[in-house]
Amino acid sequence: MSSKIYEPVAPQRVAFLGLGVMGGPMAGHLARAGHQVTVYNRTAAKAQAWAAEHGGTFATTPREAALGAEIVFACVGNDDDLRSVVLGADGAFAGMQPGAVFVDHTTASAEVARELAGAARVIGLRFIDAPVSGGQAGAVNGALTVMCGGDALAFEAIKPVAMAFSKAVTLLGDSGAGQLAKMVNQICIAGLVQGLAEAIAFGQNAGLDMNQVLDVIGKGAAQSWQLDNRGKTMVEGRFDFGFAVDWMRKDLGLVLAEARRNGSRLPVTALVDQFYADVQQHGGQRWDTSSLITRLK
Incomplete structure (x- = not known):
């Protein structure tokens, strides 16, 4: 259980679509912060279990979940999953009231963000x-x-509510800017994890006590979140937790597609993406991304 301290915010009626490893806890924080939460999940039993645990309500369609909500949050798998919960007769947009805001926490393409923001605008919604x-x-x-990414007024409306599950909520530009910033994040992580994997494998081959080495270099310029949180588990060869290789490959696919569109050269990122493909082929689809080191053993 988190020890999160919630800032006082006027209770709002919200919906949350998608109760996976990210969405379930995020929706739970909204409920604990005092908001009235209705949830939807493709597997209805998961929504029922969430409602029983957190005291919210569950709906059988995204449209039903969105009825009367001031903010509809979503965290699903990819662009197509997102469209499936947003559009159509049973989609969230069909149930949302004019002026309501849809907040998409899915790591998706900048294109689908712009597409859905435009569709929302046409019917008086915000995205x-x-x-x-x-x-x-x-x-x-x-x-x-x-x-x-999106409209500044809509962002200001959702920020205090989203702080229930966040330490920072930042507007970075127009629709799509959030997704582009996440791509920047994943480019950074790909290079950092590969560098850390090579460093640990090198140190082990050299006969060093790598836990001790990590303690030392973690106090200097090599320090990073990845070193602090994944270095020693890489030394131990533990990868049955964290952000899965399959998810990282999905994200890097979005990155590389966007890079082709905007003319960016990402040689290291493209190489690390192929290294993750190697890990997948050796059965590591659900291993943590730090499993890159297994290629070097």
Whole structure:
């Protein structure tokens, strides 16, 4: 259970679509912060279990969940999953009241963010793309970093509510800017994890006590979140936790597609993406991203 301290915010009626390893805890923080939460999940039993635990209500369609909500949050798998809970007769947009805000925490493409923001605008709704960083632990502890794109007034309306599960919620530009910022985040992580993997494998081959070495270099210029949180588990060869390789490959696919569109050269990122493909082929689809080191053993 998180020890999160919630800032006083006027209770609002909200919906949360998608109760996976991220969405379930995020919705839980909204309920604990005092908001009236209705949840929807493709697997209805998960929504029922969440409602029983947190005292909220569950709906059988996104449209039903969104009825009367001032803010509808979502955290699903990819662009197509997002469209499926937003659009159509049973989609959230069909149930939302004029002026309500849809906040998408899915890591998706900047294109789908702009597409859905435009569709929302036509029917008097507002849309914020708001991918998150911090992983499952960040969701459980209410300490996510949220990168947002969209209208400034809509952002100001959702920010205090989203702080229930966040340590920072920041508007970075127009629709799509949040997704682009998440891509920057994943580019950084890909390079950092590969560098850390190579360093640990090198140190082990050299006969060093790598736990001791990590303690030392972690106090200097090599320090990073990845070193602090993944270094020693890489030394131990433990990867059955954290952000899965399959998810990282999905994210890097979005990054590389966007890079082709905007003319960016990402040689290291493209190489690390292929290294993750190697890990997948050796059965590591659900291993943590730090499993890159297994290629070097």
